[in-house]
Amino acid sequence: MANGITASDPVVQRFDRVDALRGLALVWMAAFHFCFDLANFRLTESDFYRDPFWTWQRTFILSTFLLCAGAGQAIATHRGQSWARFWRRWAQIVGCALLVSLSSWWMFPRSYISFGVLHGMAVMLVVARLSAPLGRWLLPLGLLAMLLPRWLQDPLFDTRLTNWVGLVTHKPITEDFVPVLPWLGVMWWGLAVTQWLLHHRPQWLGGASSQVSAGNSGDNHGLAWRALVLLGQWSLSFYMVHQPVFIGALMAWQQWLGPRPLSP
Numbered sequence: 355m356a357n358g359i360t361a362s363d364p365v366v367q368r369f370d371r372v373d374a375l376r377g378l379a380l381v382w383m384a385a386f387h388f389c390f391d392l393a394n395f396r397l398t399e400s401d402f403y404r405d406p407f408w409t410w411q412r413t414f415i416l417s418t419f420l421l422c423a424g425a426g427q428a429i430a431t432h433r434g435q436s437w438a439r440f441w442r443r444w445a446q447i448v449g450c451a452l453l454v455s456l457s458s459w460w461m462f463p464r465s466y467i468s469f470g471v472l473h474g475m476a477v478m479l480v481v482a483r484l485s486a487p488l489g490r491w492l493l494p495l496g497l498l499a500m501l502l503p504r505w506l507q508d509p510l511f512d513t514r515l516t517n518w519v520g521l522v523t524h525k526p527i528t529e530d531f532v533p534v535l536p537w538l539g540v541m542w543w544g545l546a547v548t549q550w551l552l553h554h555r556p557q558w559l560g561g562a563s564s565q566v567s568a569g570n571s572g573d574n575h576g577l578a579w580r581a582l583v584l585l586g587q588w589s590l591s592f593y594m595v596h597q598p599v600f601i602g603a604l605m606a607w608q609q610w611l612g613p614r615p616l617s618p
Contacts, residue, residue, distance in 0.1 A: 373586030424544025470530030499539030
């Protein structure tokens, strides 16, 4: 998922709790995807498309990432990040989204990802950046964005060229679908809440890892925290690498040790 984008000034401290929350979501996402891969290779039996145990996990993981992305934009605009820096990061996200589409088409030609989390992130980050001056108005706008797909659907939005808006009459057949509506509402909430925290409670957002570092370097809790912070700072790289590693490992396992098909 997209990292929070910091200002170019290297002396500005990162807000470590935002990074750690993103890192925790990455760990959860990786576990979720590994379980999905096991089911896809028919090594376990799980229904990731209809079982609420899995579908709700996906919702919570995605919501956490989008909240963090909104927080990242609040921090970036608060620090005066230039549009040039924003567009460089945005171009990386778009490039990774295209790679996801190509790789998913190779694995799932009938249900490839045409508008997944990175595609949605690319569109929503631009909207979030432009709408950041709205401040607290983003809270009701976010609620409206979440509710609008329940109130308004039209067959016009059921094609691959238009379903990215989110006003579909039925979910498309695809391995990942993150339309602008309702998910922009979650990013707007992360943006608005973090703007408030930056002005009123900035200490709630950061400083934890530096405090831990001053303590016992052998403390397991401290090491885990710093690992989450570091992971959150490299979220896009981790997102792009983890699935090829999982899938490659499972393919190698089946190739050399032989598959264990499910009993009928």
